[in-house]
Amino acid sequence: MRRRLEMKKFGPVIGGGGLVTAALTSLHPQPRPPSFPVMTTRAWAALKKGGSLEPYEFASGDLKSDQVEIAVEYCGICHSDLSMLENAWGNAVYPLVAGHEVVGRVIATGPEVPASLKIGARVGLGWFSESCMACALCLHGDHNLCQTAEQTIVSRHGGFAERVRSHWAWATPLPEGLDPAKAGPLFCGGITVFNPIVQFGVKPTDRVGVIGLGGLGHLALQFLDKWGCEVTAFSSRPDKSDELRSLGADTVVNSRDSAELAKVAGKFDFILSTVNVPLDWNSYINALAPRGRLHTVGAVLEPIPVPAFSLIMAQRSLSGSPLGSPATTRDMVEFCARHTIAPVTEFFPMSKVNDALEHLRAGKARYRIVLKADF
Numbered sequence: 090m091r092r093r094l095e096m097k098k099f100g101p102v103i104g105g106g107g108l109v110t111a112a113l114t115s116l117h118p119q120p121r122p123p124s125f126p127v128m129t130t131r132a133w134a135a136l137k138k139g140g141s142l143e144p145y146e147f148a149s150g151d152l153k154s155d156q157v158e159i160a161v162e163y164c165g166i167c168h169s170d171l172s173m174l175e176n177a178w179g180n181a182v183y184p185l186v187a188g189h190e191v192v193g194r195v196i197a198t199g200p201e202v203p204a205s206l207k208i209g210a211r212v213g214l215g216w217f218s219e220s221c222m223a224c225a226l227c228l229h230g231d232h233n234l235c236q237t238a239e240q241t242i243v244s245r246h247g248g249f250a251e252r253v254r255s256h257w258a259w260a261t262p263l264p265e266g267l268d269p270a271k272a273g274p275l276f277c278g279g280i281t282v283f284n285p286i287v288q289f290g291v292k293p294t295d296r297v298g299v300i301g302l303g304g305l306g307h308l309a310l311q312f313l314d315k316w317g318c319e320v321t322a323f324s325s326r327p328d329k330s331d332e333l334r335s336l337g338a339d340t341v342v343n344s345r346d347s348a349e350l351a352k353v354a355g356k357f358d359f360i361l362s363t364v365n366v367p368l369d370w371n372s373y374i375n376a377l378a379p380r381g382r383l384h385t386v387g388a389v390l391e392p393i394p395v396p397a398f399s400l401i402m403a404q405r406s407l408s409g410s411p412l413g414s415p416a417t418t419r420d421m422v423e424f425c426a427r428h429t430i431a432p433v434t435e436f437f438p439m440s441k442v443n444d445a446l447e448h449l450r451a452g453k454a455r456y457r458i459v460l461k462a463d464f
């Protein structure tokens with residue numbers, strides 16, 4: 090059974106060993122085996138729904154035998170971090186340490202971690218940090234569909250911290266050629282939009298569209314362009330058009346303009362939506378070619394209305410998916426290295442995480458914010 094983390098708020102500044110040692114003594118009076126040293130972890134946490142993030146310290150407990158401990162170097166900020174901090178999905182547990190686009194180095198491994206994952210290896214960690222490895226989905230390689238998978242920032246602490254843990258399988262080694270400072274957003278934003286391209290067999294000859302060109306969307310654009318597709322960007326911000334073309338868009342269409350959407354009726358084999366707001370969904374379904382698919386990864390809370398006949402007569406589909414498996418994540422980072430695909434990033438020191446969150450909330454991020462750990 091998962092051991093509940095004990096937590097303790099730390100003072101405004103952690104001055105070194107004094108406070109940490111005091112916390113260790115009070116939280117863990119029992120002697121520990123030397124292979125699993127007791128540690129506390131410094132982090133940035135929201136103490137309540139919508140609260141600004143504050144310095145926080147928690148006792149890490151024992152490293153599980155199949156876990157790795159990662160020293161966080163960088164962590165991207167995904168829109169899902171905002172949704173969790175605001176408890177928009179009703180599953181937030183406070184104090185909440187968000188952050189699930191981690192890049193860092195492995196600093197400890199449990200005894201069941203394969204020898205190939207060595208101390209010092211640079212890895213990435215995303216939304217999932219563990220899956221059962223025993224259910225049919227895990228055994229089929231669909232670990233991201235495991236119904237008991239652990240989520241990095243749900244009921245446990247994520248990457249806005251100096252260290253974070255995961256099952257070894259969810260710590261993806263970074264290939265040579267990827268800039269570690271920029272790679273973090275690949276491990277949630279990137280894999281979430283790469284996976285459906287693989288799952289649904291998108292072809293290089295396909296005409297495809299991406300709705301919403303933020304953290305996820307600007308990566309989808311690059312993937313689909315390098316995949317060989319003809320790519321349309323559906324954006325609500327015409328001022329982004331030139332940049333979107335430079336990232337791989339062949340055409341840019343206003344995502345909120347029904348008249349413009351009517352002009353592309355029947356065109357697309359695949360449309361990927363990354364928005365979390367209601368749009369004129371009927372126009373997007375009508376924009377699909379026969380056998381076309383509208384796939385949402387954007388966590389829009391309002392229902393998407395679908396008239397059955399707009400699906401039936403042209404054999405169209407509507408679907409959704411969460412991230413991707415560890416194997417598909419490895420394929421994605423290799424694809425990025427081969428095609429020089431990288432997130433377009435803005436950097437903030439982690440100590441300025443509240444400014445960074447505000448920047449994202451205001452819709453100003455171009456296109457993904459990455460925090461650099463500075464504990």
Ligand SMILES: NC(=O)c1ccc[n+]([C@@H]2O[C@H](COP(=O)([O-])OP(=O)(O)OC[C@H]3O[C@@H](n4cnc5c(N)ncnc54)[C@H](OP(=O)(O)O)[C@@H]3O)[C@@H](O)[C@H]2O)c1
Binds near residue numbers: 277323324387
């Ligand atoms: N399925 C999964 O497993 C998974 C994984 C990660 C994230 N997500 C979800 O995916 C969504 C996107 O995440 P993100 O990090 O990419 O967010 P983001 O960086 O904030 O980008 C979202 C984009 O949506 C568009 N948008 C926002 N408000 C809009 C409005 N009122 N009207 C029209 N377009 C609007 C904007 O694109 P334009 O400026 O181009 O219009 C914006 O850049 C979130 O809901 C997140 O929770 C899901």
Ligand SMILES: [Zn+2]
Binds near residue numbers: 167168170
């Ligand atoms: Zn995410």
Ligand SMILES: [Zn+2]
Binds near residue numbers: 221223232236
């Ligand atoms: Zn499973």
